[in-house]
Amino acid sequence: MTAHRVLNGSDEVIEFGELVARDCPAPAPRWNGFPRYNFIGGHNDPAAVPVEALAEAAARVIRAEGAALATYNAGAGPLGNLRLRRAVALKLARQRGIEGTADDVLITSGSLQGLDLVNAMLLEPGDTVLMEQLTYSGAIDRVRARGVRVEGVPVDEDGLSVADLEARLERMAGSGVRPKYIYTIPTIQNPTGTVMSVARRRALLAASERFGVPIFEDECYADLLWEGEWPAALRGMPGGAQVVHIGSFSKSVAPALRLGYVSAEPAVLGRLVALKSDGGTAALEQMILADFLGSRFDAHVAELKERLRHKLGGLVEALDESFGTAARLWVPKGGIFLWLTLPEEVDTAALATAAAAEGIAFNVGSAWATDETVARHSLRLCFALPPAADLREGVRRLAAVCQRETGIPRTSGNERFDGDARR
Amino acid sequence: MTAHRVLNGSDEVIEFGELVARDCPAPAPRWNGFPRYNFIGGHNDPAAVPVEALAEAAARVIRAEGAALATYNAGAGPLGNLRLRRAVALKLARQRGIEGTADDVLITSGSLQGLDLVNAMLLEPGDTVLMEQLTYSGAIDRVRARGVRVEGVPVDEDGLSVADLEARLERMAGSGVRPKYIYTIPTIQNPTGTVMSVARRRALLAASERFGVPIFEDECYADLLWEGEWPAALRGMPGGAQVVHIGSFSKSVAPALRLGYVSAEPAVLGRLVALKSDGGTAALEQMILADFLGSRFDAHVAELKERLRHKLGGLVEALDESFGTAARLWVPKGGIFLWLTLPEEVDTAALATAAAAEGIAFNVGSAWATDETVARHSLRLCFALPPAADLREGVRRLAAVCQRETGIPRTSGNERFDGDARR
Numbered sequence: 001m002t003a004h005r006v007l008n009g010s011d012e013v014i015e016f017g018e019l020v021a022r023d024c025p026a027p028a029p030r031w032n033g034f035p036r037y038n039f040i041g042g043h044n045d046p047a048a049v050p051v052e053a054l055a056e057a058a059a060r061v062i063r064a065e066g067a068a069l070a071t072y073n074a075g076a077g078p079l080g081n082l083r084l085r086r087a088v089a090l091k092l093a094r095q096r097g098i099e100g101t102a103d104d105v106l107i108t109s110g111s112l113q114g115l116d117l118v119n120a121m122l123l124e125p126g127d128t129v130l131m132e133q134l135t136y137s138g139a140i141d142r143v144r145a146r147g148v149r150v151e152g153v154p155v156d157e158d159g160l161s162v163a164d165l166e167a168r169l170e171r172m173a174g175s176g177v178r179p180k181y182i183y184t185i186p187t188i189q190n191p192t193g194t195v196m197s198v199a200r201r202r203a204l205l206a207a208s209e210r211f212g213v214p215i216f217e218d219e220c221y222a223d224l225l226w227e228g229e230w231p232a233a234l235r236g237m238p239g240g241a242q243v244v245h246i247g248s249f250s251k252s253v254a255p256a257l258r259l260g261y262v263s264a265e266p267a268v269l270g271r272l273v274a275l276k277s278d279g280g281t282a283a284l285e286q287m288i289l290a291d292f293l294g295s296r297f298d299a300h301v302a303e304l305k306e307r308l309r310h311k312l313g314g315l316v317e318a319l320d321e322s323f324g325t326a327a328r329l330w331v332p333k334g335g336i337f338l339w340l341t342l343p344e345e346v347d348t349a350a351l352a353t354a355a356a357a358e359g360i361a362f363n364v365g366s367a368w369a370t371d372e373t374v375a376r377h378s379l380r381l382c383f384a385l386p387p388a389a390d391l392r393e394g395v396r397r398l399a400a401v402c403q404r405e406t407g408i409p410r411t412s413g414n415e416r417f418d419g420d421a422r423r
Numbered sequence: 424m425t426a427h428r429v430l431n432g433s434d435e436v437i438e439f440g441e442l443v444a445r446d447c448p449a450p451a452p453r454w455n456g457f458p459r460y461n462f463i464g465g466h467n468d469p470a471a472v473p474v475e476a477l478a479e480a481a482a483r484v485i486r487a488e489g490a491a492l493a494t495y496n497a498g499a500g501p502l503g504n505l506r507l508r509r510a511v512a513l514k515l516a517r518q519r520g521i522e523g524t525a526d527d528v529l530i531t532s533g534s535l536q537g538l539d540l541v542n543a544m545l546l547e548p549g550d551t552v553l554m555e556q557l558t559y560s561g562a563i564d565r566v567r568a569r570g571v572r573v574e575g576v577p578v579d580e581d582g583l584s585v586a587d588l589e590a591r592l593e594r595m596a597g598s599g600v601r602p603k604y605i606y607t608i609p610t611i612q613n614p615t616g617t618v619m620s621v622a623r624r625r626a627l628l629a630a631s632e633r634f635g636v637p638i639f640e641d642e643c644y645a646d647l648l649w650e651g652e653w654p655a656a657l658r659g660m661p662g663g664a665q666v667v668h669i670g671s672f673s674k675s676v677a678p679a680l681r682l683g684y685v686s687a688e689p690a691v692l693g694r695l696v697a698l699k700s701d702g703g704t705a706a707l708e709q710m711i712l713a714d715f716l717g718s719r720f721d722a723h724v725a726e727l728k729e730r731l732r733h734k735l736g737g738l739v740e741a742l743d744e745s746f747g748t749a750a751r752l753w754v755p756k757g758g759i760f761l762w763l764t765l766p767e768e769v770d771t772a773a774l775a776t777a778a779a780a781e782g783i784a785f786n787v788g789s790a791w792a793t794d795e796t797v798a799r800h801s802l803r804l805c806f807a808l809p810p811a812a813d814l815r816e817g818v819r820r821l822a823a824v825c826q827r828e829t830g831i832p833r834t835s836g837n838e839r840f841d842g843d844a845r846r
Contacts, residue, residue: 027693031500256706270450283679
């Protein structure tokens, strides 16, 4: 019998801390709202939420189909709402080259659940996965939490460097290592905003087949591409059967609606369904989105892209004004974030602490990298949420903090940006 | 380099099966809709879904708060929608004796996520937990999937037998085993429908404190109690700080709305928030429920209970007519299911197979037991979903299958039930 402890002054209670599993993370700090100048998180523009269309869709679908909410999955089975799956299958076929029916789509609670399910299906402690060297921190963290090794492959303006990937796979095969998957964000890469070229996509699929390593394709930003061609998804190209593809409506509609999807071979979907023990994804949100997809979605995304492109323009202008040539910008081809690299004197982790004290938050580069040394001087700025005036003012204040802490930028506000120096 | 395989005839693809983690469950079979006579699943009565009220609430809250959907958690932070948390805190204080504010409540994606989070916080392979010997299959399965041992404690008409629990804890302490928690469903126990007496509740809290083993209280059916007193929740009694309490709106509103909650000490909630890496629970469903809770909820639950009580009456009548004294019924004090035990000749697992062939589905007793031998002759019938006519006809057909397969009931349709045998 273990002694109990006194907590909370008055009540004698068990000390839960003694009982907590060894790998349980530390308690989350109390949430205190968003920072004043908030450049973090995959938030969207509040003014762009299609409020009236969603309100009408909600009232309509609840009156028409609300009785079905009495059953788990609203009677649609574990893949999710049938009308929504049909709409996603149609969208994937028309826009991403992925042929398939509603039965080839699994609706998930955001693409984060897609990440969790695919990881649960494939990963065991001691495994290895490959990722772009700069990539989504949530994907890195989730894999590492499973005791799995992450190896990073360089990424450039054409996306993942497949030549580097092949050399890595060759070496690994030589030492008997078969990675469980190659995780890639080919279309509006996070954080670089690049789009993988078609030639690279073909080469990646060939490498995947040659080495017997599946591709895990994350397209959660693809809807927001506004510059250049819209290449087919990897899963939509020859060899696509070896690709597990996930997507999301967080960026194209709203992140608080927790709706994403997986497109994969039937044998893979069957495994993911067996692992999806959540009692179903929010059925009311699925009903509403299905209605919205069939009506206002395309027009909404077109408007949203215009709005985001305009905000990005303001952000780039503010960065040019405040940081001048000190900042190398990866101006994205779409999406909601911009990656930038400062001179070597600037450790962005230290800068983040100083900036936080002044109400400015940004993503520290090292968190967005498989090897933190490659991104020590980089940072990610999300630009969808703040109003245009806050983007400008936030950048101005960030430059002032940076100047004070590091001497960078050496001059500010009077040096124009040289376009050629951007990348 | 591992050889790839040919799948799907045309496409050469990787054989995912080779890469699947060892503990990954088998692929789920294709979903083929509900059986004709569906006595399984925690579904509700479709006719009882408050469709008009939800439609109005949805349109109202989206117009008022829809812009907030642009941010993760709709700007409310990881505990969930503030208005909903306030409403839950108020409900817990008024109805369940649990004092606390919105900051003491974590909104979860159904109470299933509450189960998962608490398990992730506390459990490691090799651990032990205690549960009622007859209990929710999902709770048993989730614990076992983590490599944790489940020990069952007998349950009778007053709920968990605390005398048996104490003896078990004493023995375990003697061999140096400290279970991670005592999981209990005290109010409308699943599957027996019993309500733990107040004396037992006090004794359980004392045992929890004495042995330093927290209580994990699952109250997902408590709103549907219609018979007898409504005892305070364990967490609402002295010593409640050692209780982690979960609840749900699946049974009181609709299961396809994925909304539940956790009430626990701040240190515990902080751990659960750190583990809740899902990008937030569906915010639109939270907004709608918060509005509904403030308006129609209480009246709705009162109507729903009347409806369910009436359905239960029809089910009991049908069982009396078809099974006579062969079936011992645990007539529940509320909720959506009834537990019954047949004579020893009837193995309900075999009966389920024969019944499925005739479109009848029920829960096999052994799945609802920590030790399957205690429930081999029992089964669980959920009665909220089927229309009253289907309840009658389903029971009639089930009795016919049972009679054909096992000779039980020996006579049918002409023997009245003896109330004293019910329990």
